[in-house]
Amino acid sequence: MNRFEYIRPVTVSEAVAAGAAPGSTYLAAGTNLLDLMKGGVTRPVQLVDITRLPGLDRIEHLEDGGVRIGALVRNADLAHDPAFARRFPSIAEALLSGASAQLRNAATAGGNLLQRTRCAYFYDTASACNKRHPGAGCDAIGGDNRLHAILGWSEHCIATHPSDFCVPMTALDAVVEIEGPQGRRAIPLEQFHRLPGDNPERETVLDRGELITAIRLPPEAAAFAPHARYLKVRERTSYAFAVVSAAAALRFEGDVIAEARIALGSVALTPWRPRSAEATLAGARPDAAAFRHAADAALADARPSGDNAFKIELARRIVVRALTLAAAGTPARMPALPASPFAGVMTHA
């Protein structure tokens, strides 16, 4: 068989030391990594199983009003934590729109940030992919790329980041807590993933051996709770990655938007935070014209990377709808079809 070392450290420092070894990869739930290994897409020399590390599976509501999500908190546990879902409803909605119930029961918060693109040419080891083999070329360009990137892509890679969770997290200024051989640091999630540029094989700013220990939301993030939604358009009603998704969060002062947060998913190799679009809404009234103006700003730099021009207009419309839904207010109960355009649709028995 494909032999690799497997170790299961019991402290973070042991894990980091092991993770710094060449060819080492951290293993949490493995919902993505194990598939990649079975397909020969990645062949780590050593797996450092972090699932037994103490203290990383906690949701801590901090005294300052923020929350720290341990890297090993399961998606389902986070989404169903009542206090978390109440204060950060768009994140719970995003989590519940992802994957399947079985996967949500296993997949972790930290792992979610590090999931790889779903680009078929990345998974297909017979295809050229600059992520797998820097300099090999990109077979997605000129291939089947109907769902590929419309923002931030380069001629070396047109893949997208598939996460739902990261989209509202980015919008709400989440911060990634990292522990590595050089100590601890914290960086904004918005800066955690890298656009492809000339080095699509470098997907995050993590240095060798660095381990995500937690993701923190600042106290201000909870202020958006009354007006925060996640919307995900996909090609079947459930268990599909987004064609395009958007998180929208609004904070009102009277009838006027004091602050808007927007992030887009599945449009780029990172969760996409169009700050210029957010800025257009500061002080605006929540009407269709303002939302369309913001959507235009959000997609101003978009360009197709192949047969995917439709995603640009689709993304604009999703931004408008997500803002509209957010302005209407967070629903009292989680919809039966979280994040779906059909969330509010009754079906006949």
Add this chain to the structure above:
Amino acid sequence: MPEIALTQAPAHVRMGSSIGQPLTRREGVLKTTGAARYAADHHPPGMAYAALAVSSIARGRVVALDVAAAKDHPGVIAVMTPANAPKLALDPDAKLHPFMFRLDVLQNDKVRYANQPIAVVVADTLEAATEGAALLAPRYETEPARVGLDGHERFAPQAVGAGRPAEESHGDVEAGLASASRRIETVYETPGQYHNAMEPHAIVAAWDGDTLTIDTPSQGMAFAQDRIAGLFGIEPTAVHIRSPFLGGGFGSKGLISGPQILGIMAARLVGRPVKLVLQRAQMYGPVGHRAPTRQTMRLGADDQGRLTALSHHVHTATSAFDDFVEPAATVSHALYASPAIRTSHEAVRIDTGTPLFMRAPGEAPGSAALESAIDEMAHASGMDPLRFRLANYADVEPISGNPFSSKALRQCYEQGAERFGWSRRPLAPRQMRDEAGMLVGWGMGTATFPAIMFEGHARAVLRRDGTGIVELGAHDMGQGAWTALAQIAADSLGLDLGRIEFRSGTSDLPDAGIAGGSAHTATAGMAIHGAGADVIARLADLATGDSRSPLFGAGNAGVIARGGRLFRRDNEAASESYADILSRAGRDVIEGHGSGRVDPAAQAAYAMHAHGAVFAEVKVDPDFGQVRVTRLVGAFAAGTIVNPHMVRSQYLGGMIWGVSFALHEQAVTDRRSGRVMNANLADYHVPVNADVPSIEAILVEERDIHVNALGIKGVGEIGVTGTAGAIANAVWHATGVRVRSFPITLDRLIEP
């Protein structure tokens, strides 16, 4: 319980004691507890594991394999390549009859399609075999792949599907079009689709000298026996196949595939039992698929909305090295009355695994196009789609002029429309919205599938204790053969189901015929019916000829078999138990045999089809184009319903397949490499539960005295037909946008 009217059955068998009951699946507990053993669950002593290596190119030659690296890997026993693969007694490219398909089983270094087997690694563990296969690191001499329908020379195939002519016509289509007051010409496209049975093709093969025992899922064990025997130069009777359960087949397990043959070859090579299970991605190539189609529909109608001409032309693809042509146009033969009908097919050869029968071959894509075109013609005629279909209702089969053996389609339309509420449908599109602002649309389609039979045989035994045995090598793909056929078996012997030992699922039993073409229940059921009748006739002879029996003198046809007793037809007070008859005669058993096959005279005189009507409601997000089917109502008439529970499941499953056809399924082939890029169930979408909120199947009563004595048509495929078109028509009705390319994905509905 309804008593079934019989026309050809011996009158002394009283049917109906078990047929018609909604029994639950008799093997259900085995399956839900994991006790049911599927092929890959077997593990004979000394078994080794095989893993396929498959080509990553679609056309060319393998010029190098790192066999040494694979062999050096710990646990690897052997690497089978064209250099050392066992020689076969028959060239696997020989085509001795149209149902013999060419197989890629390591007889040369050629690559004819992506995912073609190019080596097999056998090892002590699955992991070692898998890694060994990865270590082969093949190098190729690559030729440009021929991909897609365009840019290749078209040819007129000899035959389509299972042997129908590629072109058929009735009347003068051009004249019919010329005389029409309204004409449409539209082109519909359907993608390549893969069967994707939940259980991948798997085999456990064990040789004992020249005797071969295999566990493998099969929809046609006798066919497989013959194919294997021919390839290995042994007698068919030396091939013992066990296939009691299949995790779905859908046509892909009808004929034994190349990878299954490779498992047998590997077992011979290493002298040990070998298990070979395909990985999901490896099912996208060597085990068949449904080819893409481009269908041109030309319809003419008069000012009353009656068709004057119907022309259905199909452009499809087959492999570069074999012939199977999706018979997509033949659906237009039997459905709508038209004085002129022409169907025609042409194909191109591309670098793909050979397409094969896939659930509702021909009818599935053909019906999607036909039902869409009929909807477009109804709209052009300003008519409600149901009214238009009724105006073109065929009282005889349009292409042949033959009467139908039975046709309760009118009742299907009525009952389905009533249940759905069709009469409230606005004629114009884009008229309905729900409370959430979603566009709502209603569409319909007619379902149809031919009622055919293959040939099957069965054996029945009555024992002295009054219990019975009925046995035949039938195939249960999940459709419920273990249950439905046992019900027929019980009736055939006039016994309660609990008194019957029903044996099935191995090739050592009488051949029950292939489980395909929605023909298995009719074929195997008629064989069972005949075997039971044979037993009862012998039993009646014993009793009525014996002066000590209360039945003496009743005459062979003067008795009825029921509940383990024979009764005098003219005086039911006179009866005798089976046990008493056998006991007095000093007989331990009575054995009977039966066969099921179509009656050629009836087939020549009548057109035999099942019918149905499917009504669909969809909701479409007006901005995003995301479609969701919110209601489906299907009403189907298919003759005698042996088990309403199983039949309903078949209809529901077929309709969900139709949802998949309409909205989800498509193989995405890279236009440069010819590789299927979504060869996994995350990216090759089929509906999930949330895509099927409300679905209902109505079983419309229909009696057919011509199809066979039991009146059974087929139910396995008809649910697919009609449904895809109904959904497409509903999407148009919701949006006003006619998408003529399947699946209907949201990018096609977004208006910039």
